[in-house]
Amino acid sequence: MLILVRKAGQNLVINDNIIVKILEVKKDQVKIGIVAPKEISVHRQEVFEMIKEANRNAAVKKAKLPKIQIPRQK
Amino acid sequence: MTAKITLQMDPPLLGFEEINTYILTPVEDNPYFFWLEAEDGPKFLLTKPEYFFPDYLQQVKSFCMSNRAKKEEHAAEEEPDVYVIITLADKMEEITANLLAPLFVYRQKRQAAQIVLYDSDFTTRHLLFPPAEHRSCG
Numbered sequence A: 001m002l003i004l005v006r007k008a009g010q011n012l013v014i015n016d017n018i019i020v021k022i023l024e025v026k027k028d029q030v031k032i033g034i035v036a037p038k039e040i041s042v043h044r045q046e047v048f049e050m051i052k053e054a055n056r057n058a059a060v061k062k063a064k065l066p067k068i069q070i071p072r073q074k
Numbered sequence B: 001m002t003a004k005i006t007l008q009m010d011p012p013l014l015g016f017e018e019i020n021t022y023i024l025t026p027v028e029d030n031p032y033f034f035w036l037e038a039e040d041g042p043k044f045l046l047t048k049p050e051y052f053f054p055d056y057l058q059q060v061k062s063f064c065m066s067n068r069a070k071k072e073e074h075a076a077e078e079e080p081d082v083y084v085i086i087t088l089a090d091k092m093e094e095i096t097a098n099l100l101a102p103l104f105v106y107r108q109k110r111q112a113a114q115i116v117l118y119d120s121d122f123t124t125r126h127l128l129f130p131p132a133e134h135r136s137c138g
Helices: A045-058 A062-067 B056-066 B068-074 B131-136
Strands: A011-014 A018-026 A029-035 B005-009 B021-026 B033-037 B043-047 B081-087 B096-106 B111-114
Touching (some): A045 B043
Antiparallel strands (some): A011 A018, B021 B033, B033 B043, B096 B111
């Protein structure tokens, strides 16, 4: 892992098309801005994992399909 | 209502990174639900949030407006149809919808993407049929 020290107002460039901006540092929080091409997705890791898990849980198992009753509203 | 449509998922759904093409179809005989299915891949049950979560669409819209980068990029783009992914359960009252990460469908472009509503109070598991509602409809 590459470790760099930066101050608020300083940036990092990754692969010449992604800029990571350190916007603000206060106490134990860092505010970061990311400028990246549209096809680069940026997620908070804990949310990323949560959604991954939610999607996997939501996938309907094909073998089970005939038994599943689709709920009707009211 | 709308018929079957083939969609490119861009970016792919988290957890299903290798799958790009899905088919969205209305569930037969039930106007509230839709199937999102990949050939040789996963199948998801979707609903439109307005049927079950009346205020939700407005909140999604204000999220999109406040996300300035998105606004600029999508300024000229069509307004997406918003769907939410359902997680089925054995008991009907345990069925949930993922309101944290809705699915935006751009019909004209035949594209879809799962959007994360950061800094919202939504979770991946909202009850579709909350108990209170059950009681009130006897």
